Amino acid sequence: MNILVGISGGVDSAVAAHILKSQGHNIFGAMMKIYSGEYKNALANSCYGTDKTREINDAINNCKSIGCDFNLIDVSSEFNEFVFEKFKSEYLNARTPNPCVLCNPLIKFGVFPNKARDMGINFDKFATGHYIRNEYDEKIGKYVLKRGIDPKKDQSYFLYTLKQETLKNVLFPLGDMTKADVRNYALLNNIPVANKQDSQDFYSGSYADLLSVSESKGDIVDKYGNVLGQHNGVHNYTIGQRKGLLIAYSEPLYVIGFDTKLNQVIVSTKDDTYNKGLVATNLTWTFWDKPENKFTAKAKIRSAQQPFDCEIEILDDTSARVVFDLPQSSVAPGQAIVFYENDIVLGGGTINCSI
Numbered sequence: 001m002n003i004l005v006g007i008s009g010g011v012d013s014a015v016a017a018h019i020l021k022s023q024g025h026n027i028f029g030a031m032m033k034i035y036s037g038e039y040k041n042a043l044a045n046s047c048y049g050t051d052k053t054r055e056i057n058d059a060i061n062n063c064k065s066i067g068c069d070f071n072l073i074d075v076s077s078e079f080n081e082f083v084f085e086k087f088k089s090e091y092l093n094a095r096t097p098n099p100c101v102l103c104n105p106l107i108k109f110g111v112f113p114n115k116a117r118d119m120g121i122n123f124d125k126f127a128t129g130h131y132i133r134n135e136y137d138e139k140i141g142k143y144v145l146k147r148g149i150d151p152k153k154d155q156s157y158f159l160y161t162l163k164q165e166t167l168k169n170v171l172f173p174l175g176d177m178t179k180a181d182v183r184n185y186a187l188l189n190n191i192p193v194a195n196k197q198d199s200q201d202f203y204s205g206s207y208a209d210l211l212s213v214s215e216s217k218g219d220i221v222d223k224y225g226n227v228l229g230q231h232n233g234v235h236n237y238t239i240g241q242r243k244g245l246l247i248a249y250s251e252p253l254y255v256i257g258f259d260t261k262l263n264q265v266i267v268s269t270k271d272d273t274y275n276k277g278l279v280a281t282n283l284t285w286t287f288w289d290k291p292e293n294k295f296t297a298k299a300k301i302r303s304a305q306q307p308f309d310c311e312i313e314i315l316d317d318t319s320a321r322v323v324f325d326l327p328q329s330s331v332a333p334g335q336a337i338v339f340y341e342n343d344i345v346l347g348g349g350t351i352n353c354s355i
Contacts, residue, residue: 240330
């Protein structure tokens with residue numbers, strides 16, 4: 001089988017490609033080029049780390065060690081239009097977007113493999129190094145997306161938007177592996193980046209630089225409106241943030257909201273970070289064509305947390321009210337909520353507001 005593998009400079013995609021190559025498949029390595037023009041530095045720091053040249057060289061070396069071609073595919077204009085501009089718009093409206101959730105269905109599993117075909121690469125399947133499982137269930141005649149077996153690395157939260165037409169053409173070789181398994185495999189097979197550190201955050205610099213805006217100072221206030229300190233732009237803060245507030249107080253303080261009209265960041269103590277539920281919009285269903293009007297499931301509002309119990313009430317075709325069995329901390333508008341039944345990804349949506 002001919003398989004296009006999304007290659008980065010990291011160990012996960014390299015091991016995924018090596019596994020498929022060892023199974024006898026013909027592998028084509030491909031890396032997304034997302035930096036261009038005025039936002040070149042911002043995106044180089046976000047998705048390629050601080051040194052994009054090293055990342056590309058590592059990807060090339062990974063392909064050489066595996067014995068497959070390397071292709072750099074330019075998706076920069078599409079990434080800028082559909083991911084980066086949306087990311088900027090959400091942040092400037094005091095919401096916390098997730099760039100990976102935006103990128104995956106549109107760019108990584110859409111524009112990217114399509115452009116590879118346009119370049120003349122002939123492949124049957126597209127594979128990545130995500131920690132997630134994609135299994136065909138003959139009883140229901142559908143592909144079922146499941147959490148990766150490594151709870152610390154499971155990436156189902158970022159891939160809940162993938163539809164059946166995509167799932168039938170993608171492979172995730174690492175879904176049944178832990179990170180330790182992957183590193184050991186890389187060491188045993190002499191993959192150059194076996195001990196390379198994982199990338200961490202989407203962006204670690206100043207958001208004013210990333211968003212191309214000037215700093216706009218304002219007040220940090222408590223929930224009663226009392227001024228406690230000063231901020232340097234609401235776009236630099238997210239719901240649940242504790243560090244960087246620079247306020248002396250008897251208890252730790254957390255960001256619980258924003259008043260964009262008054263240019264204020266609202267903070268309070270830990271107890272006030274908890275919410276009993278939320279309203280989600282932009283719903284999409286991976287497992288169902290259409291869910292029941294009301295059902296129970298597990299959910300995640302952050303990628304690293306364990307799923308919790310909740311009840312979902314469908315309000316219309318695109319929105320739902322979600323009530324948590326136990327209050328959850330730091331519900332951040334703009335982030336994703338993903339629904340599960342055991343390990344199966346049911347679908348998800350965008351957090352619009354807490355309740």
